[in-house]
Amino acid sequence: MNFVFQKCMVRKAFPFIFLSLVSTSVMFSQDTLTTVTAEKGDGIYSLLRKHGVNPYEYYHEFIDINLDNLRDSIHLLEGKTYVIPKVQLDTVPVVDTIQKQASKVKEVDSKTFDIFGEDHKTVLSKSERLKGAIYYLVSGHGGPDPGAMAVYAGKSIAEDEYAYDITLRLAKELLSHGATVYIIIRDENDGIREERILEIDRDEVAYPDKEIPLNQLDRLQQRVDIVNDLYKKNKGAYQRLIVTHVDSRSKGQNIDVFFYHHEKSTNGKRLAESIHKTFESKYKLYQPNRNYSGTFEDRTSLFLVKKTHPAMTFIEIGNIRNEKDQRRILDPDNRQALAKWISEGVILDFEER
Structure with missing residues (x-):
């Protein structure tokens, strides 16, 4: 393999x-x-x-x-x-x-795993709860496309850097529970970072080391082809795809984390629902005075949702332009908590299949 x-x-x-x-x-x-x-x-x-x-x-x-x-x-x-x-x-x-x-x-x-960076490269085994499971992780944008942009403390911040950091943290969590993980969008230099303002670069590649196209449709098709080829290669195994993005809306609109799935995918819906259920329980436990308004729903119009073969969920982390959402995205502890909560939902989905 x-x-x-x-x-x-x-x-x-x-x-x-x-x-x-x-x-x-x-x-x-x-x-x-x-x-x-x-x-x-x-x-x-x-x-x-x-x-x-x-x-x-x-x-x-x-x-x-x-x-x-x-x-x-x-x-x-x-x-x-x-x-x-x-x-x-x-x-x-x-x-x-x-x-x-x-x-x-x-x-x-x-x-x-060197891709996590010098300070985070060691992954301690926590369990084998995800043994036999394969996950494809795709962080939004990258390469020539930084995705949504905003300004924080006078400096530019970009969606792709924060989506990638959360994806790396999620990959590490999944690996610690025995999963096989493919990181589809990769930056060998960044690793998991603890800064609030993540430096913007353009050197991301697509698995294993393919240059990311400038054209948007070509970029999306490249990711679809990579995931579908791997899915075919690992035929018969339990396989799931998780796509991570950071949204961009008006500055005044803060949003909770929400999840999309293919309308005809029962397994994709269950994956999205399991992670959503985990987020609801975490908010009740740690923020009892705040209602969680994030949702999970079908959104087959999204290219990766429509075209990829594994059951999948498409996650929107927050609005990069909103001050409240920026706290969720920029704080490294919050990024770690997001990855941990997503991983717990993933484990719930795998164990209840």
Whole structure:
């Protein structure tokens, strides 16, 4: 089978690096936990990483512990003190000085993928819940076409950079659960980025290394051909396509994440519905005072929805020109949360098939 990545298997424990933070110890649930004060620019993922805690494993626990001090049930407040979840030493990699205190350290399966960038290339295995599943991920625009444009803090921002970053984060989540992933639009230089303003470039290519055409119809047809060829090659396997875009509307119109599918595709509808259902539950949990208005519906008029063979969903993340939506798109912690929520919906779809 031709995989999108060259896989390098590693089996070892990866130590976390502990950075200096202003911190104290408090008692919580009869265990000694650490508290930290959020500084300007901190997000949940970056705060946990700085304190040597795996944010992918402890994100939801952090929110549960600190819910009263979070804006919109998901954002840190500068100057507020937060409790860091207690890391179980017998189930996660630890540094040597802490390792001596653990009776047992579990080895962690991992693989490395350079396309995620130096800081994110290691993918730790979380489960095999998606074993046997194949996903084709297409981020909108790229190459000569930046997609929707806007200005933030006096600098230009482009749809393709943010759609690509979310797509990479989603790919990493899916891989961590045992899926096979093809990233169709690729930029070998970018990797997963933590900046708010992502630099615009034009060097994206189409899988495996095809130049992206300037003509819009040619660009779309190229993606259709790539996906359909791979679909034919992997005939008989469970295959799904996920397309990620950022919308552009009037500045005053903010929108929630919404999903499209082919009107005649039962599997595509179920995939879109599963992710939509996940987003609804997340909003109820983390933003109980805010209604989620995103929808899932058929939109066969979209070229990729109409022409591609795998069951698929087409995701619109938000309005790049709207100030509220820009917070969702530009904040790297929000981009990670979006990828995580989409992946949970994908897992729900796969396990309930």
